[in-house]
Amino acid sequence: MTAPDVEVKALVFDVFGTVVDWRSGVIREGEKLGRATDGNVEVDWASFADAWREEYQPSLGRVRQGEIPWRNLDALHRESLEGLLDRFGVEGLTDAEIEHLNRSWHRLDPWPDAIPGLSRLKPHYVISPLSNGHVRLLTNMAKRAGIPWDLILSAELSGHYKPDEEAYLTAVDILDLEPDRVMMVAAHEGDLDASREAGLRTAYVHRPLEYGPEAAESAEKPDDSAYDIVADDFVDLAERLDAPSIV
Structure with a gap:
């Protein structure tokens, strides 16, 4: 699918497996x-x-x-x-x-497409992690790897781990947006399904190598109709959200 009809203002990202390897x-x-x-x-x-x-x-x-x-x-x-x-x-x-x-x-490294894709998205959207990792962990990771977040959001701020609804809605409240103006980006369908139930928009990013090369052959990408966007990687996500390259 292409970009959703409702104007998305912020993108929040699962981190382990989605942003970093x-x-x-x-x-x-x-x-x-x-x-x-x-x-x-x-x-x-x-x-x-x-x-x-x-x-x-x-x-x-x-x-x-x-x-x-x-x-x-x-x-x-x-x-x-x-x-x-x-x-x-x-x-x-x-x-x-x-x-x-x-x-x-x-001290985990981003997938090769992660920082280029986030750098394309950053001028057009508020971008933040929404991870079960705590704020200090996510901050240390970002500083080491140069991940260009606008702010750090974490399940820690709600006192609930994903996929509890409170984890998603606390992030939405902090962003001062309606849920459908926030898009959850993840490589894990359970995370996306729970965020959609909380009212967020959803973008799946395929990470076939998350569990190693041997598991990659059996890693299946959901049908394009499963989520608002189904993308191959973060650069593909930026293209589907019409975020131009930075020259």
Whole structure:
């Protein structure tokens, strides 16, 4: 589909997997740790990254269902990491090394099209993350990678993790817009479906490599009618929203 009929004023973006390549980043950081420990830590870091990500939604779910009190994503990731180190037989790490590995999620790289696409969109729309990552994490990530956000929005500001409705509507309130003037951009259909139920417009961006090259072959893009926009990447999204190139 092309740009929606209602004039969109702001674009809010899922981050992990949509803006940044979490899997390659965690693998890179794990391999660095292995070298720094003179090879004493030998792990299949691709499997480790996948296992860590598998803990993500269950961790959020425990907060959303009231099983545990609100904790930011660093705290949830650290709890998962402690269990994974034991499961993968990793021993002898100092607390500082464990914490540095935990903060790998602050040091992820954008997909190659992300910053060019965001740079095209920025003059025409307010652009912001709307992630389950907390404000400090998203700020650190943006400063390191040069992601050109206008402001930082996070589920942390609502005290609810996506896909709770409050996460989306708090962002809409902060932007001082009606929900249908805000477009949620994500590579994950569950995120988009929940934001649409909250009244936001939706744009799907295809990220077949999110779970690695082997998974890319089976990664399916939804039909063009599924969301307001179904795009191949952020540059394609900018083109569909008629955001011209910056000369």
